[in-house]
């Protein structure tokens with residue numbers, strides 16, 4: 001049996017950084033620590049954090065006099081002021097790539113551009129970016145929505161970091177007709193694309209593909225769909241415990257990939273279990 005792990009899989013740079021900063025904080029601090037929303041969509045990591053006494057909150061006032069971790073998605077600008085009001089010490093793990101989008105939104109909003117965010121209006125990253133331009137951005141995720149926009153003098157377009165390049169290209173093409181001046185910042189993060197490309201490449205040569213990640217994680221689901229396109233024997237599991245061991249043959253090439261919120265220890269558990277039960 002040949003087990004090959006995709007070249008890019010598991011935690012992206014931003015999530016790795018957020019998790020590391022959170023574990024470091026728990027070692028160094030005596031104060032109660034909260035995260036502003038779940039740090040990542042991975043139950044195993046969330047359970048680990050809870051064991052360390054780190055819980056997630058939804059309302060900032062619930063972290064009064066404590067430490068609050070801002071996750072990699074970032075938050076609206078007003079949260080920094082509100083934290084001061086409640087005497088909250090912030091540990092800001094906003095991914096630098098997300099920070100870049102936030103600062104562009106702020107800068108061009110101040111220069112009187114209409115900010116347009118191409119992305120999902122309900123995603124925390126997009127809600128956060130909008131909060132850097134006074135919540136006055138227009139958020140669209142389809143060409144249909146772009147078509148319906150009225151015409152502006154000048155617009156500045158940014159992307160939610162995880163959208164596809166196809167979506168960005170098609171929507172920005174339409175937006176060019178919607179203003180006298182259009183400034184575009186393609187702020188798509190390559191981590192997602194690299195992980196998806198590596199998954200496709202591996203799925204093409206694997207007999208069986210194992211996609212590891214939370215059952216509710218949308219980027220894991222996406223990897224599963226990409227993999228399934230090239231390798232019909234694709235399975236999606238959350239941990240080694242979900243691994244069905246009766247489907248593997250000794251000569252199989254087994255491809256392994258993992259979503260952006262899957263920690264390395266879970267990937268290693270799966271590989272070890274495969275080696276142990278099915279053989280090398």
Ligand code: SF4
Nearest residue numbers: 012014095097161189
């Ligand atoms: S996907 Fe990209 S932008 Fe988002 S947290 Fe990871 S590295 Fe940062």
